[in-house]
Structure formats: C-alpha cells, structure tokens
Amino acid sequence: MTWLVTGGAGYIGSHVVRAFTSAGIDVVVLDSLESGHREFVPGDVPFVEGNVTDTDLVRTTLREHDVEGVVHVAGYKYAGVSVQRPLHTYEQNVTGTLHLLEAMADVGVRSIVFSSSAAVYGTPDTDLVTEQTPTSPESPYGESKLVDEWILQAQARATDLRQTSLRYFNVVGSGDDDLYDSSPHNLFPKVFKTLTDGGVPRINGTDYPTPDGTCVRDYLHVTDLAHTHVVAARSLAAGATLEDVYNLGSGEGVSVRQIMDTIAHVTGVDFTPETAPRRPGDPARIVASGELATRDLEWRMRHSLEDMVRSAWAAWVHVLGEDAPH
Incomplete structure (x- = not known):
C-alpha cells in the first residue's frame, strides 16, 4: 500500500516524502509546482503534476497507486500575502481540501494527516499555547487552515474517515543538502x-x-516534523484514535x-x-506545548x-x- 503526499515537492513535503521512504513506506507525490521543486522528489518516487482542486486527477492518482492514506501538505502558506490574495488562498486551501476529501471518499481512502498551522491561534494571550487555547486567526491563511480542520472533523463524524491535524509554527533546517527552504518570506x-x-x-x-x-x-527542525507525520500516518492506518489536533511545539x-x-x-x-x-x-x-504530541506521536525536539x-x-x-x- 502507498501514501499520497500532496505538496510533496515543497520544502516540508519533500522531507515528509523522504521520512516515509526511509521508514519503508511507499509514497506518491501530487504537486502543482507553484512553489515546489520537481528535483526535490526522488527519482524512484512516482510524481503527478497537478492541483488538489482537480478532483478527477486526485481520484485517478488514488486508484492507480492503490493509496491507503494521505498526508495533506499542499496549500498556499504565505500568511502575509494571503491578506492581499484571500480568494486564491481559500481556493487552494479550502476548496482544495474539499476536492481531496471528495476523491478520497469516492475511492474509499480513509486516513488523512493534515498539515495545519499555529496561525489558527492568531495572537494568543498566553505565553504557552496548548490545544485548548482559543483559536482566533488573523489572516485568510490562518482562517483557511482552521476551516480545513473543521471540515476534516465533520467528515470524520459523518463517515469512517480517520484524521488528525498537526499545528506548528516555524519550520527550519534541512535533512539533505539538496532540500532547502526557498520561501522569500521565512x-x-x-x-x-x-x-x-x-x-x-x-x-x-x-x-x-x-x-x-x-x-x-518556536523553531522546529523539519526532519523532526516529518518524522511525526510518519508516526501519525502509521497510527491512523493501524486504527488508532488520535486527537483532532496536536501542537508540535x-x-x-x-x-x-x-x-x-x-x-x-x-x-x-x-x-x-x-x-x-x-x-x-x-x-x-x-x-506552543508539545505534550500531547509527545504522548501520542513520538514528538520531541x-x-x-x-x-x-x-x-x-x-x-x-x-x-x-x-x-x-x-
């Protein structure tokens, strides 16, 4: 069986891909290359160029590669720029997730790990953010991530979908010299x-x-983050019940x-x-506190x-x- 990594040609997604392959798990990558790099995807990993908003393409990819679960990293991630491009942000992040979940339901793929963001908290009035800290996003980007979490939770209540969302702040470092952060905003x-x-x-x-x-x-090494995605995916595949959200802090x-x-x-x-x-x-x-993720997902710095x-x-x-x- 195989896991689909959306956005797997991006900085974070490419590290997730390598963490999966290092763990002996087959992957297929779907990426539009709007901000990703084709050379970030290893030559022996199947690559599909396209957008998660293309339901037919996602459905075909899931079927052709016998996909068991999805790690959803694809999205428009620039919080500041999202203020000037709200429609584009919602189209990529919210509509894209809706299309992805529709394709998953059609094919019968029942597990998804969602790459969320600590931007859902906005400016919290506490020194240490926990999963119980009230959410109050301050950008279309943060809003879109929170809406995605709600959609995943609603779909899980309505169907047999197994899901969890990982919230985190600043991701840095590299696991391989040929994988670098090319964002002009980080x-x-x-x-x-x-x-x-x-x-x-x-x-x-x-x-x-x-x-x-x-x-x-918070600054987190990208390989620590990638490892936690693998642990979450394996847990869902094994039928474990995870929390709806985890902070990686x-x-x-x-x-x-x-x-x-x-x-x-x-x-x-x-x-x-x-x-x-x-x-x-x-x-x-x-x-952010990472206590829950440490308990359930082997998270640590x-x-x-x-x-x-x-x-x-x-x-x-x-x-x-x-x-x-x-």
Whole structure:
C-alpha cells in the first residue's frame, strides 16, 4: 500500500516524502509546482503534476497507486500575502481540501494527516499555547487552515474517515543538502539571502518583555516534523484514535537575537544585526506545548538551534555554490 503526499515537492513535503521512504513506506507525490521543486522528489518516487482542486486527477492518482492514506501538505502558506490574495488562498486551501476529501471518499481512502498551522491561534494571550487555547486567526491563511480542520472533523463524524491535524509554527533546517527552504518570506532564507547579497540582517523590535528584548518563537527542525507525520500516518492506518489536533511545539522557544547570533557563529559571517522599530501586531512571545504530541506521536525536539542553522546553511550553500559568502 502507498501514501499520497500532496505538496510533496515543497520544502516540508519533500522531507515528509523522504521520512516515509526511509521508514519503508511507499509514497506518491501530487504537486502543482507553484512553489515546489520537481528535483526535490526522488527519482524512484512516482510524481503527478497537478492541483488538489482537480478532483478527477486526485481520484485517478488514488486508484492507480492503490493509496491507503494521505498526508495533506499542499496549500498556499504565505500568511502575509494571503491578506492581499484571500480568494486564491481559500481556493487552494479550502476548496482544495474539499476536492481531496471528495476523491478520497469516492475511492474509499480513509486516513488523512493534515498539515495545519499555529496561525489558527492568531495572537494568543498566553505565553504557552496548548490545544485548548482559543483559536482566533488573523489572516485568510490562518482562517483557511482552521476551516480545513473543521471540515476534516465533520467528515470524520459523518463517515469512517480517520484524521488528525498537526499545528506548528516555524519550520527550519534541512535533512539533505539538496532540500532547502526557498520561501522569500521565512526568516532563515531571508537572513541567508541578505548575507549572500552582502547586506546586514535586521531585527524588528528590541524592547519586548523577553530576556534579550527580541521576539521569542518556536523553531522546529523539519526532519523532526516529518518524522511525526510518519508516526501519525502509521497510527491512523493501524486504527488508532488520535486527537483532532496536536501542537508540535518546543515548549521553550528561541529569540530572534539568539537566531542571529547562531547564524553568525555557524556561517562565519561576522555581522551585527541592524535594529528597527517593532512591527505592528508582532507579539513578544508565542510558544506552543508539545505534550500531547509527545504522548501520542513520538514528538520531541531532536535538534538544537545550532543543528537547525547548520543544516539550513549547508543546504543554502549547496544550492549557491561559489556564490555563498565566506
């Protein structure tokens, strides 16, 4: 039997694919390549180019590859940009999930692990986010992820669908030098590109009520995240009853200043970050508890911040070659 990974040519999805194959589980990838990279998919993994909004294509893929379950990573993930592109965001994230579930029901595929987001919480009024923290998304992206969770739960109540959603914040690092984060909106690639271009990275806000005055967030190594997707998939396939949602969090978080210092240390590029005023809406600290996922899904932080930076930088340098700063 095989698992379908939607968005399996993207940064996170490609790591999920490799985690599955390393665990001896066959996979097939469906990806539109809007933001994914065909070269991220191993040559021996079946690849279907297309969008989850194409029900016929999804249905055909599920049947032809005898798919047992789905890991749904595909989606439009840029929270800030989603404010300017709400219709596109909802089409890709909500309509896409509806079409995927329709195809799954038609074919009889009964298990799905959904890649959700901590964006469903918005700006929580607690230092440690748990699954009981009220949801209050502040962007069409966060709203779409929450709606997707509701849809999955409703379908599970109405049918024999087995499902769970994994919520997480910032995913960084690399499991292979040829897999890198190419997002123009994420902190690590933004800082790396600034350094590569000869610029100086910037910290927005140094007067927050945190130990060093900069924002504190969860940062998770992508391979730790990918492993948890495999455990969740195996649990559902075995008939286990999982929680509707799990937070994948560090419980502690790291600050932007810590990240900048670690990047300088790992890369050998001596820089002092520029400072700028706070950005509107940036809370001082958002960190999630991962206790439930630790209990049920083997979740834990297996990598230090230095591991995260070192692996991400190695992948960045691998891509840039001689253009990387020394």
